[in-house]
Amino acid sequence: MSKKVLVIGEARDNKLRNVTFEAIAAAKSVSQGGEVIGVICHYQDATELAKEMIFYGADRVQMIENENMKTYTSDVFAQAILQTVEEESPEAIIMGHSSIGKDLTPKLASKLDSGLISDVVEIDYNGENVIFTRPIYSGKAFEKKIITNGIMFATIRPNNISPLERDTSRSGEISKREVELSDLRTVIKEVIRKTKEGIDLSEAKVIIAGGRGVKSKEGFEPLYKLAEVLGGAVGASRGACDADYCDYSLQIGQTGKVVTPDLYIACGISGAIQHLAGMSNSKVIVAINKDPEANIFQIADYGIVGDLFDVIPILIEEIERVKVGV
Amino acid sequence: MNIYVLMKSTFDTEEKIVVENNKIVDDDAEFIINPYDEYAVEEAIKQKDNHGGKVTVVTVGNQESEKQLRTALAMGADEAVFINTEDDLENGDQYTTVRILEAFFDGKDFDLILAGNVAIDEASGQVGPRLADKLEIAYVTTVTKLDIKDKNVSIEKDVEGDIEKVESSLPLLITCQQGLNEPRYPSLPGIMKAKKKPLEELEIDDLDLDEDDVEQKTKTIEIFLPPERQSGKVLEGEMDNQVKELVSLLKKSAKVL
Numbered sequence: 001m002s003k004k005v006l007v008i009g010e011a012r013d014n015k016l017r018n019v020t021f022e023a024i025a026a027a028k029s030v031s032q033g034g035e036v037i038g039v040i041c042h043y044q045d046a047t048e049l050a051k052e053m054i055f056y057g058a059d060r061v062q063m064i065e066n067e068n069m070k071t072y073t074s075d076v077f078a079q080a081i082l083q084t085v086e087e088e089s090p091e092a093i094i095m096g097h098s099s100i101g102k103d104l105t106p107k108l109a110s111k112l113d114s115g116l117i118s119d120v121v122e123i124d125y126n127g128e129n130v131i132f133t134r135p136i137y138s139g140k141a142f143e144k145k146i147i148t149n150g151i152m153f154a155t156i157r158p159n160n161i162s163p164l165e166r167d168t169s170r171s172g173e174i175s176k177r178e179v180e181l182s183d184l185r186t187v188i189k190e191v192i193r194k195t196k197e198g199i200d201l202s203e204a205k206v207i208i209a210g211g212r213g214v215k216s217k218e219g220f221e222p223l224y225k226l227a228e229v230l231g232g233a234v235g236a237s238r239g240a241c242d243a244d245y246c247d248y249s250l251q252i253g254q255t256g257k258v259v260t261p262d263l264y265i266a267c268g269i270s271g272a273i274q275h276l277a278g279m280s281n282s283k284v285i286v287a288i289n290k291d292p293e294a295n296i297f298q299i300a301d302y303g304i305v306g307d308l309f310d311v312i313p314i315l316i317e318e319i320e321r322v323k324v325g326v
Numbered sequence: 327m328n329i330y331v332l333m334k335s336t337f338d339t340e341e342k343i344v345v346e347n348n349k350i351v352d353d354d355a356e357f358i359i360n361p362y363d364e365y366a367v368e369e370a371i372k373q374k375d376n377h378g379g380k381v382t383v384v385t386v387g388n389q390e391s392e393k394q395l396r397t398a399l400a401m402g403a404d405e406a407v408f409i410n411t412e413d414d415l416e417n418g419d420q421y422t423t424v425r426i427l428e429a430f431f432d433g434k435d436f437d438l439i440l441a442g443n444v445a446i447d448e449a450s451g452q453v454g455p456r457l458a459d460k461l462e463i464a465y466v467t468t469v470t471k472l473d474i475k476d477k478n479v480s481i482e483k484d485v486e487g488d489i490e491k492v493e494s495s496l497p498l499l500i501t502c503q504q505g506l507n508e509p510r511y512p513s514l515p516g517i518m519k520a521k522k523k524p525l526e527e528l529e530i531d532d533l534d535l536d537e538d539d540v541e542q543k544t545k546t547i548e549i550f551l552p553p554e555r556q557s558g559k560v561l562e563g564e565m566d567n568q569v570k571e572l573v574s575l576l577k578k579s580a581k582v583l
Contacts, residue, residue: 071490074455074465099486103467106420106455115421115543118450131547137447140343141350144548149541185464185494192489200486206582230583241504248470248505249487254339254446255361255504263582274339280555284582286572292560301558302575304568314569319583322573 001128002034003152006090008081009040009053009061010100016040016049018203019096019156021056021163026156027094028057028164029123030130034091035059039084041077043070050174057164060173062088068181071188072100078107080179085112092130092152098202101155114150121160121260138254138277158203159260194247199233201250206232207261209252209279212239213268213289213308220246222312223267229319235259237269253278267308271296288312327379327474327496328434329370332427332441332453333398335391336360339446345549352390359394362442365502368509369472370440371402377474379437380404384430386423388412392525399520400512406525414530419542420452426540427453428460429533439499443468451501458499466492468503 005027009020027036038058040046042065050061064080077100085093085108093108095101097119109116121142122133132145132154147153201207208227210220220234227234235257236250252259254274264282269275271287271294279285280299287300288308297303304311337343338356345351359367370381383398385391386409395406409426411418439461441454451467458465470489471482474496481492484503512520530540559575561568577583 099468102451103455106450106452107459107465109421109452110424110456110459113421113543115419116450116452117544118452136449136549137337137343137350138449139552141345141549141551143546144550145544145546147543148545149543186466187493188490189493190491191485192491194488202486247487248503249484251504258449263576273342277339281552284576285555285558286576297560298557299555302572303558303560304565304572305560306565306568310565311569314566315573318569318573322577322583 001032003031003091004035004037004088005031005092005094006085006088007036007038007053007058008093008095008101008104009038009049010096010098011040011042011046011049016052017096017098018163019098019158020053022158022161023094023096023156024053024057025164026120026123026154026161027092030092030094030152037062037088037090039064039081041066041069041080043067047174054170054172054174055166055168057170058172060175063174063176064179065176066179066181068184071191072103073184073186073188074103074107075184075186076181077104078111079181081108082111083179084177090151092154095155097155097157105153105155109153112151112153114153115147117145117147117154120154120156123161135258135281138258139281140277157260159205194249199231201233201235201252201257202259204233204259204261206230206263207235207252207259207282208232208265208267209235209237209269210240210245210267211237211269212243214240214245217245219309222309222316226265226312226316229316230263232261232263237272237275239270266296266300267312269296270294271299327373327377327437329374329379329381330436330439331363331366331370331381331383331398331403332439332457333363333367333383333385333394334360334442334445335385335387335394336445336447343551345551348549350549357390357394359397360442360445360447362444362446362502362504364509365504365506366440366442367398367401367403368507369502370438372507373438373472373474382407384427385409386411386426395525396520397512399523399525400516401510402516405523408525408527409533410527410529414537415540417542417545418540419544420450420456421543422540423453424456424460426530426533426535427457429535430528431457431461437496438474441499441501443501443503454499454501461499463497463499464494465499465501466494467501469500470503470505472500472506
């Protein structure tokens with residue numbers, strides 16, 4: 001049965017996040033030939049963002065502009081999007097399982113008295129039922145869930161559902177709506193950027209992760225260089241975070257982030273079960289470790305036994321050589 | 327200040343997961359306080375030390391959870407409430423849990439509610455924000471710093487590695503992120519004292535709820551383990567050649583470069 005599906009778009013630095021395109025693809029699949037409506041909250045003209053959503057598969061897009069939307073707060077965004085939900089009465093809502101998605105969707109689900117299946121990695125069908133697969137126990141297991149009552153609401157994990165091909169010949173209605181906001185109880189005073197431009201750990205296609213073997217804060221430098229060459233992000237094991245070599249926001253594992261990049265390069269990480277839970281569903285895993293007995297080699301596709309400080313510079317050189325095709 | 331902590335018991339992070347008949351086997355598993363909830367318990371005790379008041383830890387769970395509530399009391403919480411759903415509910419989801427908590431908080435006086443950012447088992451991260459909405463209070467998730475002065479609250483929040491400085495006011499619900507504090511271990515005197523602290527056990531009937539009131543909106547139809555990863559190829563030879571081989575493998579067979 002075809003459905004009307006709402007996709008909540010998300011922009012960062014005036015650009016739509018990749019997970020929004022993935023959410024559109026998910027919505028398209030859930031809609032089963034029905035209509036996919038995008039909604040985007042923005043502090044300035046969002047026409048370019050709306051167009052992008054259409055190029056990636058949305059049938060039409062509603063823009064909500066308000067100067068209070070420069071930085072996200074749940075009060076502002078929930079009020080704005082609920083008005084769209086009331087107006088459109090969608091049968092399903094899809095959003096990315098990003099920082100904003102995690103914060104916003106439970107509030108929307110509460111307001112709508114609906115269920116919410118978060119962090120979905122796969123969508124399939126059994127007759128009329130839409131089945132959502134999501135990791136539990138940080139990826140040590142998976143569950144398949146269905147919505148039994150009310151609106152079908154899900155957030156999707158970055159990097160798991162492929163976006164549709166960008167098609168600039170697609171067109172659709174772009175409308176703009178004013179929004180009345182009241183009762184704003186949280187205010188963002190300041191945003192301190194600590195991450196390097198662009199790539200967030202949960203969205204990165206390539207992750208270079210360091211463990212205790214990195215030995216110091218400075219020891220992360222070669223990992224950052226390698227990440228730059230590969231267009232990836234840097235992560236860490238709990239050991240490296242606890243030893244204060246890096247910030248906790250980089251931690252990957254059962255506490256910390258669960259990631260599923262195309263390529264995961266573990267440098268000086270022994271491979272404790274808690275760390276493996278956070279990364280073992282990556283597509284290709286490379287391990288670099290001095291200790292040939294390290295647990296990480298048990299799950300790595302390719303392993304190099306050696307000192308990461310010797311291996312990484314050679315690796316950077318070789319990748320650069322291959323890239324320019326010499 | 328009246329402080330509440332929402333706490334969940336979870337599998338120890340060391341545990342391997344075993345699935346039988348579409349259910350996770352938990353017979354021999356070790357349980358712990360969900361690590362993110364531990365930050366919440368610690369923060370609650372710290373805030374109480376600064377501002378006075380009372381810390382109450384609340385768990386919705388089964389018989390296993392009582393032990394973790396005692397641990398929280400041993401850390402320094404004053405009271406514990408154990409809402410035992412073992413006999414009444416076969417299944418439930420975040421909607422269910424929040425309906426129960428909403429009924430529990432009905433008529434209660436609270437200034438601050440703390441929860442973990444996420445539980446490491448089901449990892450939905452929904453219960454905190456959903457409850458705040460039902461209680462009609464503001465919430466801030468993934469908090470790494472919390473300063474309270476009178477009714478004013480200054481917060482630092484982790485947003486995918488960046489920090490947002492947030493201003494809000496009590497009453498407020500926050501969810502705790504790693505980096506907020508270093509949870510203490512229960513001391514021996516703490517453990518002794520905890521045995522005498524009040525631990526109230528409730529069933530949903532005591533909250534004027536029946537099974538239909540809390541009926542879940544989602545349902546798990548299957549639980550399975552991911553295919554086991556095979557160990558791959560450990561490269562050999564001169565380091566330069568190993569790296570060359572690796573890059574060519576990544577380029578050709580893995581198609582990620």
